[in-house]
Amino acid sequence: MFEPTSHEANLLARASVDQCVKCTICETQCPVMAVTPLFAGPKFVGPQAERFRHGESVDHTLDYCSSCGTCTLVCPQGVKIAELNSVARAAMKRDHMPPRDRLISRTTLMGQAMRPIAPLANAALRAAPVRVLAEKIAGIHRDAAMPVSSGQPFHAWWAKHQPAPTAGPAGTVIFFHGCAGDYFEVATSIQAVEVLERLGFNVLVPKQGCCGMALQSNGLYDTARAWVRRLVADLEKAPQDLVIVSTAGSCQGMLKHEAREIMGVEDESLQAIGTRTRDICEFLLEKIEAGQLNFGVKRLDVTVTYHAPCQLKGQGMGQPAVELLRLIPGVTVVESGATCCGIAGTYGFKKEKYEIAKAVGQPLFDKVKEVNPKLALCDTETCRWQIRQHTGAQVEHPIYLLHKALGLS
Amino acid sequence: MATVVVGAGLSGLAAALRLAEAGERVTLLTKGIGGLPLSAGTVDVLGYAGDERVTRPYEALVTLAAAAPDHPYALLGRDAVEAAVAWLQAQVPELLAGQPGVNVTLPTAVGALRPTCLYPPSMAAGADLAGKAVAIVGPRQLKDFYPALCAANLARTPGGPAAAVGHSLDLPARPGEADASGLAYARSLDDPECRARFVAAVAAVVGDAEVVGLPAVLGYKDLNAWRAIQEGLGKPVFEITLIPPSVPGLRLNDALTALAKAAGVRIVLGSKVTGYTAEGGKVTSVTLHQAGHNQPWPADHVVYAPGGFESGALRVDSYGHVKETLFDLPVAAMGSGTVATERVLRATATGPDTMAPEGSAATGPDTTPAPAQPLLTGDFWQDQALFKLGVRVDAALRPIDESGRPVFTNLYATGSLLAGAIRWSEKSGEGIALGSAWAAAEVILGR
Numbered sequence: 033m034f035e036p037t038s039h040e041a042n043l044l045a046r047a048s049v050d051q052c053v054k055c056t057i058c059e060t061q062c063p064v065m066a067v068t069p070l071f072a073g074p075k076f077v078g079p080q081a082e083r084f085r086h087g088e089s090v091d092h093t094l095d096y097c098s099s100c101g102t103c104t105l106v107c108p109q110g111v112k113i114a115e116l117n118s119v120a121r122a123a124m125k126r127d128h129m130p131p132r133d134r135l136i137s138r139t140t141l142m143g144q145a146m147r148p149i150a151p152l153a154n155a156a157l158r159a160a161p162v163r164v165l166a167e168k169i170a171g172i173h174r175d176a177a178m179p180v181s182s183g184q185p186f187h188a189w190w191a192k193h194q195p196a197p198t199a200g201p202a203g204t205v206i207f208f209h210g211c212a213g214d215y216f217e218v219a220t221s222i223q224a225v226e227v228l229e230r231l232g233f234n235v236l237v238p239k240q241g242c243c244g245m246a247l248q249s250n251g252l253y254d255t256a257r258a259w260v261r262r263l264v265a266d267l268e269k270a271p272q273d274l275v276i277v278s279t280a281g282s283c284q285g286m287l288k289h290e291a292r293e294i295m296g297v298e299d300e301s302l303q304a305i306g307t308r309t310r311d312i313c314e315f316l317l318e319k320i321e322a323g324q325l326n327f328g329v330k331r332l333d334v335t336v337t338y339h340a341p342c343q344l345k346g347q348g349m350g351q352p353a354v355e356l357l358r359l360i361p362g363v364t365v366v367e368s369g370a371t372c373c374g375i376a377g378t379y380g381f382k383k384e385k386y387e388i389a390k391a392v393g394q395p396l397f398d399k400v401k402e403v404n405p406k407l408a409l410c411d412t413e414t415c416r417w418q419i420r421q422h423t424g425a426q427v428e429h430p431i432y433l434l435h436k437a438l439g440l441s
Numbered sequence: 442m443a444t445v446v447v448g449a450g451l452s453g454l455a456a457a458l459r460l461a462e463a464g465e466r467v468t469l470l471t472k473g474i475g476g477l478p479l480s481a482g483t484v485d486v487l488g489y490a491g492d493e494r495v496t497r498p499y500e501a502l503v504t505l506a507a508a509a510p511d512h513p514y515a516l517l518g519r520d521a522v523e524a525a526v527a528w529l530q531a532q533v534p535e536l537l538a539g540q541p542g543v544n545v546t547l548p549t550a551v552g553a554l555r556p557t558c559l560y561p562p563s564m565a566a567g568a569d570l571a572g573k574a575v576a577i578v579g580p581r582q583l584k585d586f587y588p589a590l591c592a593a594n595l596a597r598t599p600g601g602p603a604a605a606v607g608h609s610l611d612l613p614a615r616p617g618e619a620d621a622s623g624l625a626y627a628r629s630l631d632d633p634e635c636r637a638r639f640v641a642a643v644a645a646v647v648g649d650a651e652v653v654g655l656p657a658v659l660g661y662k663d664l665n666a667w668r669a670i671q672e673g674l675g676k677p678v679f680e681i682t683l684i685p686p687s688v689p690g691l692r693l694n695d696a697l698t699a700l701a702k703a704a705g706v707r708i709v710l711g712s713k714v715t716g717y718t719a720e721g722g723k724v725t726s727v728t729l730h731q732a733g734h735n736q737p738w739p740a741d742h743v744v745y746a747p748g749g750f751e752s753g754a755l756r757v758d759s760y761g762h763v764k765e766t767l768f769d770l771p772v773a774a775m776g777s778g779t780v781a782t783e784r785v786l787r788a789t790a791t792g793p794d795t796m797a798p799e800g801s802a803a804t805g806p807d808t809t810p811a812p813a814q815p816l817l818t819g820d821f822w823q824d825q826a827l828f829k830l831g832v833r834v835d836a837a838l839r840p841i842d843e844s845g846r847p848v849f850t851n852l853y854a855t856g857s858l859l860a861g862a863i864r865w866s867e868k869s870g871e872g873i874a875l876g877s878a879w880a881a882a883e884v885i886l887g888r
Binding site for chain 2: 051053055056057059060061065066069104105106107108109110285287288289306307309345346347348349350355367
């Protein structure tokens with residue numbers, strides 16, 4: 033048996049190495065390589081270095097890869113470049129995992145710890161001396177965007193929620209909000225439920241934990257595997273013939289493919305859950321295009337930048353939010369055209385990567401400021417924090433506009 | 442009506458854009474970014490007819506079509522190719538200069554002269570070097586570009602400059618970067634300050650050269666960066682295409698992708714089309730292998746532009762068996778007016794210089810007498826039959842079976858998938874890609 037994080041164990045990604053024809057398309061799109069020479073690039077540290085690894089780490093610039101996944105997305109040959117690099121980095125960090133990386137990857141822990149003392153915790157994370165201390169001790173950059181805890185978590189709202197009278201005729205769906213959607217981006221989760229109910233769906237929300245995404249991106253695979261399996265078990269408690277609809281743009285990707293393709297979780301239950309999982313915009317658009325939804329929306333005169341996060345693009349479904357929002361009369365959606373916002377999960381929080389993450393996101397920040405400096409849209413939580421931090425704009429999940437167009441806010 | 446285009450190379454992008462601007466609802470599905478960033482950013486129509494270098498590609502195309510009735514150009518005809526090339530040039534005039542019916546020769550990175558038809562304006566001065574004194578200049582830290590080699594070869598190439606001298610500069614793209622790609626340089630030269638440093642360094646070495654050849658890194662997003670550099674130097678400059686990543690190819694890819702999006706094409710990047718459904722001789726949907734599940738994408742028409750061997754759309758196994766990997770379309774080779782099926786070629790491939798393993802000639806009952814030709818021969822410049830393999834189509838670009846009937850009535854194959862041409866030696870790749878995309882769009886639009 034191989035070590036679970038060993039390169040040998042990562043056969044799925046390794047099998048794709050020989051597909052690489054060294055065409056360099058991944059390098060042309062890598063957002064990190066574009067702004068710093070510190071990262072030797074996805075092809076170099078990926079398919080090329082992989083041949084020399086045999087259990088050893090041969091290129092340490094790999095640490096500067098943000099795991100945004102753009103390389104895999106754009107590869108015309110199907111090489112799992114990002115997956116290879118993720119595993120190689122996990123192996124590289126194995127014996128000297130910074131305590132910081134263990135800390136910031138526990139989203140639920142942060143949410144739970146901050147919630148009872150939300151005003152205090154939020155204030156502390158805004159206070160300069162606290163942040164300087166955090167940078168010195170923990171290596172979390174003093175200016176990095178920190179989540180804002182919402183006093184009331186989504187699950188508390190849900191416990192008191194009465195279904196809208198419109199819910200039911202379109203069928204029943206399971207709602208997956210992710211842990212950031214429970215503790216930090218609570219409004220998004222509430223809007224999603226209200227939109228689904230208005231459009232006729234009966235919504236179920238099983239108790240659900242964290243998918244382990246942040247642990248995975250920091251190379252803490254063992255815990256991440258346990259967490260994603262626990263989440264699968266949570267979601268399985270709801271009826272197993274229902275679609276799982278999600279506003280957690282990256283966590284849904286963990287269920288759909290990342291747990292298997294990066295961490296090698298081979299599990300029929302996971303696969304069954306992944307097959308039923310849909311992004312909320314993907315789900316609604318498919319229903320509308322199939323003529324199965326009565327989509328009565330009012331006019332909204334707004335021009336807004338939409339940024340498709342890397343981990344949403346990585347699901348290979350196009351940009352359903354763009355198509356969906358364009359069905360609302362008066363709405364002009366401007367695609368950001370940017371590869372990545374820079375944050376890449378927890379990458380941009382780190383002291384040594386903060387400036388790189390900012391440079392990666394700069395074209396996006398400029399676009400937001402140019403198109404509509406007040407409002408922008410993006411499907412994942414940490415990306416929204418990053419865009420808010422660097423533009424000052426209100427940044428919302430795309431469902432926010434649909435919620436408005438349906439007259440719900 | 443909804444059209445699904447599979448593939449995002451030049452052919453797929455052109456078909457999608459053409460259809461969308463005519464009002465069709467178009468979705469473009471592609472596993473990754475297409476081949477344009479690997480291309481020279483030029484449009485070849487026909488560079489060579491046999492060993493002869495072509496100067497008037499449209500006229501030569503007519504001659505070729507008459508002599509080789511199975512060549513894609515015989516099927517497409519001059520008019521479709523000419524219309525398609527003119528249309529593309531009108532879409533991106535800032536990226537494609539040149540006279541559509543006339544070839545020029547441009548210097549390559551190793552100092553050969555390569556015929557092409559349309560080319561970026563930044564390369565124009567390279568088309569007119571005869572009798573001139575040329576300087577070839579490039580940074581030492583740029584990967585795979587050797588000014589001295591390029592200059593020495595250019596100077597001894599018939600039709601080349603009177604004199605050519607190479608100069609290498611010590612000029613990293615970014616501080617501390619010892620081995621940078623062309624793209625890293627192009628990005629830095631988008632910045633006026635870096636450009637000024639570059640101009641000063643080049644000016645210091647070119648002496649009294651009349652024309653200056655530089656690697657094709659003169660700006661990426663800023664399409665006027667090369668003009669600023671030319672102005673700074675006070676003499677004509679031209680870009681020389683490098684090995685991938687090719688900045689001129691990227692510029693063209695970005696421009697066409699943006700135009701397609703603006704015209705309403707819905708682009709789905711990152712998933713592979715792995716199957717299809719059909720009914721009554723029509724493809725009703727293609728199946729996209731998305732993360733987590735397979736998604737059917739319904740279609741009234743399917744333009745299939747997946748590329749050839751390079752992309753994996755055509756696959757040859759170690760027995761010399763060639764397959765089209767999605768629809769399992771019949772793979773045919775062309776030659777001397779007769780159609781040889783793939784299995785015939787395989788069966789007749791023998792000898793130490795061929796790629797078919799020994800003994801494979803005797804396999805199976807498929808062997809029928811046919812033009813004997815190995816798939817590959819040891820002589821690079823020989824006619825390589827493997828690359829003529831591909832999908833045979835009817836006049837409406839629909840793949841046909843051995844009896845000449847369309848396999849599906851609403852499936853159109855375009856680009857490198859088409860049988861009958863050796864694009865890299867003929868220099869006909871873009872002309873075929875564009876002409877076939879154009880012709881398929883005309884059929885779908887009912888014209």
